[in-house]
Amino acid sequence: MTLSANINVMKKAARKAGRSLVKDFREVENLQVSMKGAGDFVSRADIAAEEIIKAELMEARPSYGWVGEEGGEEAGRDPTRRWIVDPLDGTTNFLHGLPHWAVSIALEHKGQIVAGVVYDAAKDEMFFAEKGEGAWMNESRIRVSSRSRMIESIFATGVPFGGRSDLPATLQDLARLMPACAGVRRWGSAALDLAYVAAGRYEGFWERRLNAWDMAAGLIILREAGGLVDALRPGEDILTSGEVIGANEAIFEQFSKVIRNA
Ligand code: IPD
Ligand code: CA
Ligand code: CA
Ligand code: CA
Numbered sequence: 001m002t003l004s005a006n007i008n009v010m011k012k013a014a015r016k017a018g019r020s021l022v023k024d025f026r027e028v029e030n031l032q033v034s035m036k037g038a039g040d041f042v043s044r045a046d047i048a049a050e051e052i053i054k055a056e057l058m059e060a061r062p063s064y065g066w067v068g069e070e071g072g073e074e075a076g077r078d079p080t081r082r083w084i085v086d087p088l089d090g091t092t093n094f095l096h097g098l099p100h101w102a103v104s105i106a107l108e109h110k111g112q113i114v115a116g117v118v119y120d121a122a123k124d125e126m127f128f129a130e131k132g133e134g135a136w137m138n139e140s141r142i143r144v145s146s147r148s149r150m151i152e153s154i155f156a157t158g159v160p161f162g163g164r165s166d167l168p169a170t171l172q173d174l175a176r177l178m179p180a181c182a183g184v185r186r187w188g189s190a191a192l193d194l195a196y197v198a199a200g201r202y203e204g205f206w207e208r209r210l211n212a213w214d215m216a217a218g219l220i221i222l223r224e225a226g227g228l229v230d231a232l233r234p235g236e237d238i239l240t241s242g243e244v245i246g247a248n249e250a251i252f253e254q255f256s257k258v259i260r261n262a
Contacts, residue, residue: 004130006115007128010107015126016052016056017119017121038163045088062077087103089118089191100187115131127195142225144198147248149251157193157205159186173206176259193207198224204255208232216239219246226248229244230256
């Protein structure tokens with residue numbers, strides 16, 4: 001692989017934050033937790049991980065801009081590049097002692113995602129990709145699955161929590177999709193959902209209300225693994241609409257017809 005130095009900077013920051021998160025995860029019952037909204041938690045672990053990532057990335061690339069879930073936005077001297085960071089995707093799992101959560105770091109250049117890292121520290125699985133260089137998990141190249149029959153395929157989504165107004169639409173999606181496929185999973189980390197489609201672990205993923213930091217790294221990993229991604233409403237921008245659908249190439253059209261009710 002001929003990856004740029006940026007990927008190494010991103011992987012190093014993800015590993016460092018991952019070590020801090022694994023330590024906090026072992027003593028999760030002692031963590032200080034607060035609620036940002038109904039069913040929307042943030043803990044000291046999220047904030048510590050974000051501080052670690054920001055310090056690492058800003059030291060290595062001081063001119064880049066920054067947007068992080070817990071730390072807000074900062075313009076950089078270089079207006080064309082910025083980091084998009086979710087220090088802990090899957091906070092609810094983390095706080096319940098479920099080992100399914102990840103660090104997500106993406107690099108945006110001139111409005112396009114050019115590199116992404118999704119690190120599952122509990123399982124030591126580092127998913128990463130750079131534009132034009134393919135997608136990887138640890139030392140191995142990853143690719144989407146080739147399953148093309150809906151009835152043999154499994155899909156993942158996120159079900160809105162805390163009484164969110166987009167719940168009915170997701171329940172309608174599920175009512176159409178579940179009879180047509182081999183199963184639907186709701187794991188609780190959108191970043192890992194996208195990485196898992198990239199790794200061929202399941203065939204597709206959609207979700208109706210996400211933030212840029214949930215998706216940015218996973219999107220490039222999935223694209224570079226040969227997957228197709230789009231906004232739920234064709235023509236919209238994925239990151240700003242917050243609605244995403246992605247799948248292997250063989251199933252994308254059938255899957256998107258069901259989800260888009262087309
Ligand atoms: C959440 C996860 C989850 C998704 C939620 C996100 P967080 O991120 O990605 O899978 O369904 O919408 O908010 O809050 O754990 O970083
Ligand atoms: Ca959150
Ligand atoms: Ca998230
Ligand atoms: Ca988060």
